Amino acid sequence: MTFGPQPNSLKPLINNQVDKNKVAIRAQGLNLILGGKTLLDNFDIDIHAGEVTALLGPNGAGKSSLLKVLCGEIEATGNIAFFGQNRNQWSAKNLAKHLGVLPQHSTLNFAFLAHEVVELGGLPLELSNIQTQQITQEKMSLVDICDLGHRLYPSLSGGEKQRVHFARILTQLSQAGEQCVLMLDEPTSALDLAHQHKTLQVAKELASNGAAVIIVLHDLNLAAQYADRLVIVNHGLIQADGTPWQALQPDIIERVYGWPVYISSHPTGDFPVILSH
């Protein structure tokens, strides 16, 4: 496997100048308290189409909860609109065509073949069998699992399963058109180095075609390399929001994570590199 150098299309982002039409998700006044812990405190965020937004923060900061609230898995008070329309006004099936969510873990105890799991992504779409097969094949080659297609899903490794589900989500979003939202919850946690980059490359490509991509990440360097916008959350509030260069400041990182870091510049690309003390 060879991967070319990263295309570096990092546009400088200044939030108040972004075209209102490009807002994919607008969340306002979100409040979420789980088990006595405030995970979202009157939280506002706009997610823009055509951008990769990385959600960062320490363990338990509420990154995953925020993602789950945005996609509707957890109910929270407040307002969430997709493409200018309140989420409750979307029919479940129609929303499924435009919103794909890759969970951190999926358990499937039944002996499906890997390609059958990917084909499940075609469920909300009205496609013929042949179309589904074509799209499935295309997405499987995109995430590099063509040779796994006829393996039994339960026999795959964690990282292979993760990529099977990524292909399933990509299949589900194949008919999304202009209005496309992809949410990934720690998609790289089980992946090897090459597939971490490959996965984020696919996500970035989707964004450059107009999709809004939200990724919960732990690895600050991966976020710096692939995200257009970094949102660092902690204690239910946004601690930093901006381009990698804006958000990844040593004092911010140390305050949020409680660990001192150096920020350097990547030798060939225009993005920061975080080195721990």
Added chain:
Amino acid sequence: MQSRRMQLQRLPIETLLPLGIGLLFFAITSSIVIGPMDISFIDSIKALIPWETDLPAHIQLVVNQIRLPRTLLAIAIGAILALCGAVMQGLFRNPLADPGIIGVSGGAALGAAIAVVFFAPLVVNYPLILTLGTVPVFAFIGGALSTFFVYYLGTDKNGTSVTIMLLAGVAIGALSGAALGFMNFIADDQALRDLSLWSMGSLAGATWPGITLAFTTLAVLLWLFCRDANALNAFLLGEAEAKHMGVNVQMLKRRLILLCAAGVGVTVSLTGIIGFVGLVIPHLGRMLSGPNHKTLLPMSALLGALILLIADMIARVVLAPLELPVGIVTAILGAPFFILLLVKQKGRMS
């Protein structure tokens, strides 16, 4: 190659369906021909033809009033149990679930016991009060009530938790088991015998209204379950995943639980508790045609019908002229098969 070894030998549904239907017809014929009374193949078939009147009346009677009804009942009951088992296993995302798990079997058995012990004088008027009889009606009510209770316990404002339902089902099962034991304790000899027959299951009481009810239930369940086949496939990935794929998860759960309760309630009310069909047949179906519900549901119905028919034939002939309750046969056949599955599974995991 490892991948080759992991790949189970599945057969396409285009092969399996005709093969299964062929086998089912063979089994139907055998079931009509075979029995404690010796009736030749030609005579058995002739007896089925209405305008053939030159057969002795007792042959006509045995074939048309005894063997044909129970053959048909076995088909419908076997198919319903296997279908409900397949759906329950999908819904609980657990291949070890069976229809008994939501408490429906225990509740139905308790309902039947109450009818037998307290309303025995009414049962003397058998056949058929309100076309069904007291015991079946009570069995159905008992099954429905316990299902509602288990469902209620498992549901809060966030939806229905299948894990809580599973545990509640175990609790309700134990409770109705205790109540059933009490019923046994206070029952007189005749009631005790009726009760034990009921709890082992038998197809001997086949009546035409019962057969009509069973086939109507089967048709409705098959139709409604198959419409949800895709949603069930998505559900296997997890509730959140299914929701993100546009499935109305709460409605799906409610619909399928109620349909399963109704299906199992009908079978228990007609034949008593026949175990292992709902647990084992869907496994067999997955081994043959894979876990996709589009093929699994029709395959399960077909296999359930076939296996229960064969089990009933065994029950009729093995101790002839005595007749074994079919529930004993399904348990004797099903339990070793299930253990074999577990051992195979264990070998594959390590």
